[in-house]
Amino acid sequence: MEKLLAPGHRACAGCSMPTVINLVLDAAGPNTIVATPTGCIEVTTTPYPESAWRVPWIHSLFENAAAVASGIEAALNHFGKNHNVFVIAGDGSTLDIGMGCISGMFDRGHNVKYVCYDNEAYMNTGVQRSSSTPPCTSTTTTPSGKVSFGNPRPKKDMPAIAVAHRVPYVATASVAYPVDLRRKVKRAISIPGPAYIQVNAPCITGWSFEAGTTVEIARLAVETCLWPLYEYVNGELAGVKKIHVKRPVEDYLKAQGRYRHLFRMKGGDEMIRVLQQMADENARKFGLLYEGDVTCTSGE
Amino acid sequence: MIAKEEMSLKERMARMKVVEGSYAVAHAVKCCAPDVISAYPITPQTHIVEHLSQFVADGELDSEFLTVDSEFSAMSSLVGASAAGARCYSSTTSQGLALMWEVLYNAAGMRLPIVMTVANRALSAPLNIWNDQQDSVGARDSGWIQLYAEDVQEAADAIPQAYKIAEDPEILTPVMVCMDGFILTHVYEPVELMSAEEVERFLPPYRPEHILDPNNPKTFGAFADPSYFTELRYMQWDAHRRALNKIETVAREFAEQFGRWYGGLIDTYHADDAEVMIVTMGSVIGTIKDCIDMMRSEGLKVGLVKIRSYRPFPTEALRKALKDAEVVAVIEKDVTVGNEGALLTDLKAALYNTPARVPVIGFPAGLGGRDITVRDIRRVVDKAIAARDRGIEAEMEFLSLREDLL
Ligand SMILES: Cc1ncc(C[n+]2csc(CCOP(=O)(O)OP(=O)(O)O)c2C)c(N)n1
Ligand code: SF4
Numbered sequence: 116m117e118k119l120l121a122p123g124h125r126a127c128a129g130c131s132m133p134t135v136i137n138l139v140l141d142a143a144g145p146n147t148i149v150a151t152p153t154g155c156i157e158v159t160t161t162p163y164p165e166s167a168w169r170v171p172w173i174h175s176l177f178e179n180a181a182a183v184a185s186g187i188e189a190a191l192n193h194f195g196k197n198h199n200v201f202v203i204a205g206d207g208s209t210l211d212i213g214m215g216c217i218s219g220m221f222d223r224g225h226n227v228k229y230v231c232y233d234n235e236a237y238m239n240t241g242v243q244r245s246s247s248t249p250p251c252t253s254t255t256t257t258p259s260g261k262v263s264f265g266n267p268r269p270k271k272d273m274p275a276i277a278v279a280h281r282v283p284y285v286a287t288a289s290v291a292y293p294v295d296l297r298r299k300v301k302r303a304i305s306i307p308g309p310a311y312i313q314v315n316a317p318c319i320t321g322w323s324f325e326a327g328t329t330v331e332i333a334r335l336a337v338e339t340c341l342w343p344l345y346e347y348v349n350g351e352l353a354g355v356k357k358i359h360v361k362r363p364v365e366d367y368l369k370a371q372g373r374y375r376h377l378f379r380m381k382g383g384d385e386m387i388r389v390l391q392q393m394a395d396e397n398a399r400k401f402g403l404l405y406e407g408d409v410t411c412t413s414g415e
Numbered sequence: 416m417i418a419k420e421e422m423s424l425k426e427r428m429a430r431m432k433v434v435e436g437s438y439a440v441a442h443a444v445k446c447c448a449p450d451v452i453s454a455y456p457i458t459p460q461t462h463i464v465e466h467l468s469q470f471v472a473d474g475e476l477d478s479e480f481l482t483v484d485s486e487f488s489a490m491s492s493l494v495g496a497s498a499a500g501a502r503c504y505s506s507t508t509s510q511g512l513a514l515m516w517e518v519l520y521n522a523a524g525m526r527l528p529i530v531m532t533v534a535n536r537a538l539s540a541p542l543n544i545w546n547d548q549q550d551s552v553g554a555r556d557s558g559w560i561q562l563y564a565e566d567v568q569e570a571a572d573a574i575p576q577a578y579k580i581a582e583d584p585e586i587l588t589p590v591m592v593c594m595d596g597f598i599l600t601h602v603y604e605p606v607e608l609m610s611a612e613e614v615e616r617f618l619p620p621y622r623p624e625h626i627l628d629p630n631n632p633k634t635f636g637a638f639a640d641p642s643y644f645t646e647l648r649y650m651q652w653d654a655h656r657r658a659l660n661k662i663e664t665v666a667r668e669f670a671e672q673f674g675r676w677y678g679g680l681i682d683t684y685h686a687d688d689a690e691v692m693i694v695t696m697g698s699v700i701g702t703i704k705d706c707i708d709m710m711r712s713e714g715l716k717v718g719l720v721k722i723r724s725y726r727p728f729p730t731e732a733l734r735k736a737l738k739d740a741e742v743v744a745v746i747e748k749d750v751t752v753g754n755e756g757a758l759l760t761d762l763k764a765a766l767y768n769t770p771a772r773v774p775v776i777g778f779p780a781g782l783g784g785r786d787i788t789v790r791d792i793r794r795v796v797d798k799a800i801a802a803r804d805r806g807i808e809a810e811m812e813f814l815s816l817r818e819d820l821l
Binding site: 145146147148150157158161162163164165166168169170171172173174175176178179182183184185186187188189190191192193194198215216218219222223 | 478491497518521525627628637639
């Protein structure tokens with residue numbers, strides 16, 4: 116099948132975001148309209164007069180994609196047309212500046228499927244912290260420094276916020292698990308009303324990892340339990356992706372420039388322990404491990 | 416007056432109903448049958464959306480009514496709905512309009528023919544819910560066409576005209592219909608209510624050429640680098656230039672069918688032989704007309720130019736209307752802090768490259784809802800005559816400042 120996102124976009128080599136779009140569009144099919152806020156996705160796919168989109172697509176502003184999609188859905192309703200309406204958006208536009216519009220869209224119950232590709236910072240403006248940036252991450256507005264381990268705050272729990280809005284389908288996903296992501300998109304479409312899917316989407320520029328390891332990095336996020344894969348249907352935890360071999364968080368952190376300082380600074384090991392506790396807490400909270408599961412302690 | 420289907424006065428009186436200004440506007444919107452309405456309550460605009468909600472609840476209006484979380488979302492959702500091919504309506508004022516600012520430019524730049532009523536109100540701080548026109552005047556460069564109404568009937572009648580202008584494939588530009596808050600939104604006046612059938616004959620159905628449609632996928636809102644941006648702005652600018660004619664034509668078509676004429680880009684009152692000309696916009700025109708009647712009976716040759724279209728700015732029409740004036744006084748309900756009234760600057764600029772070097776002076780007035788009285792207007796005319804006879808003393812002066820508070 117022809118890809119609904121044409122090849123030839125201008126994202127950085129090794130960026131996971133085009134893969135996320137392709138997986139979402141593959142699952143949603145051509146009967147789909149996409150709204151997108153400002154961010155890497157917009158500037159890399161639509162330099163006028165060109166466009167990589169083979170489905171109807173609209174960008175308006177940085178913070179209003181959910182409201183724009185609400186309007187599209189309302190118009191389609193009025194005309195009795197039946198197309199999938201998607202938002203595909205970065206974490207900054209979703210968890211921060213777009214929060215009001217998203218909350219409104221969830222609250223009004225629009226049949227809009229919202230996919231956030233979470234690269235854990237504002238990449239388009241040069242890697243600044245977002246409220247989705249994990250603790251101890253070095254970004255350009257929360258740099259590590261002599262007296263700083265980087266971002267001091269925990270990651271905002273957007274899926275929980277979506278669940279609290281009684282969004283009927285809420286899930287996390289990862290580019291490293293394409294079958295799982297496709298299935299979740301299809302499931303989101305099958306359930307009427309709003310849906311929210313947050314996809315872990317490594318950014319080679321902002322995370323600084325070796326070219327060619329994008330998917331590996333994403334898989335490590337899942338295998339360390341830093342990025343649990345789960346889905347909520349009607350407010351109930353309806354499924355988790357279990358982990359066979361739980362990896363220590365060091366494996367994930369070591370592979371990325373944005374955590375390099377943790378291995379160099381005095382007290383960095385303490386910070387790594389805190390991150391490990393977060394991963395362990397995820398494993399416990401979502402039941403990510405099989406009984407008698409192996410927890411690796413070494414690098415491999 | 417151009418009125419083909421003109422009815423007898425008796426017939427028209429029979430059609431008149433005493434209604435609230437907001438009701439008259441909501442009724443006109445209903446007759447235009449918008450597909451999607453999205454708005455957020457703010458005084459003094461609230462009654463308009465409440466009336467519309469009631470029409471929807473009563474099954475009289477088949478529209479999607481979005482009860483959004485903010486004015487920002489209201490205009491954003493209409494961007495989406497309009498791009499999906501819907502006829503769209505919103506209304507707001509003051510802080511609500513300010514919250515929409517970013518989206519105003521966006522809607523205009525994407526050439527989406529949204530129509531919105533602005534129930535003009537002062538901008539905070541200090542917080543003030545009463546009427547002036549600082550809000551819409553502040554949005555004058557957003558790319559929206561701006562029409563200003565003198566009375567309730569005009570505000571209501573401007574709605575179908577606004578759609579006809581906005582949706583014209585040659586124009587494709589959103590239109591703001593501005594009416595003075597409270598003074599027009601909350602007043603009860605006899606109004607001739609149009610019918611949906613009449614509006615249907617006047618306003619063609621909206622058939623956009625470019626929409627979000629999976630059967631013919633298009634990209635809306637791409638980013639444009641320096642090699643394209645200027646031309647896209649030029650096209651917007653050019654659409655406004657075309658709108659100069661379109662606004663006139665549509666006003667004439669409206670008058671022909673409905674028998675009601677408010678002027679095209681501008682209107683005049685006792686302008687032909689006037690030595691002193693007042694230029695203004697909005698509801699204060701009623702008071703000024705009464706005042707002119709009084710002054711005329713005393714032999715003072717005073718006339719009025721009413722700005723109906725502030726954007727596009729009616730430069731040519733104003734040059735023509737003011738070419739024989741001996742002095743021009745601008746009364747406006749806004750002020751550019753750091754300079755002068757916005758209309759004063761615009762008007763002076765319009766007259767600059769003409770042979771006529773008529774003195775122009777300006778008066779910010781009625782700010783934050785202060786009444787503009789007959790005595791105020793009298794004072795303006797006195798000052799204008801003094802400027803003519805003895806030269807300009809102050810190019811701009813706040814009207815009737817309370818010296819005790821300064
Ligand atoms: C109102 C507003 N504020 C700031 C910006 C600048 N801006 C554009 S994109 C962006 C960050 C985008 O981050 P994110 O949503 O995470 O997407 P990414 O670029 O990481 O894919 C910012 C801050 C803007 N366009 N509009
Ligand atoms: S900066 Fe990051 S998210 Fe943006 S295109 Fe490059 S790799 Fe992708």
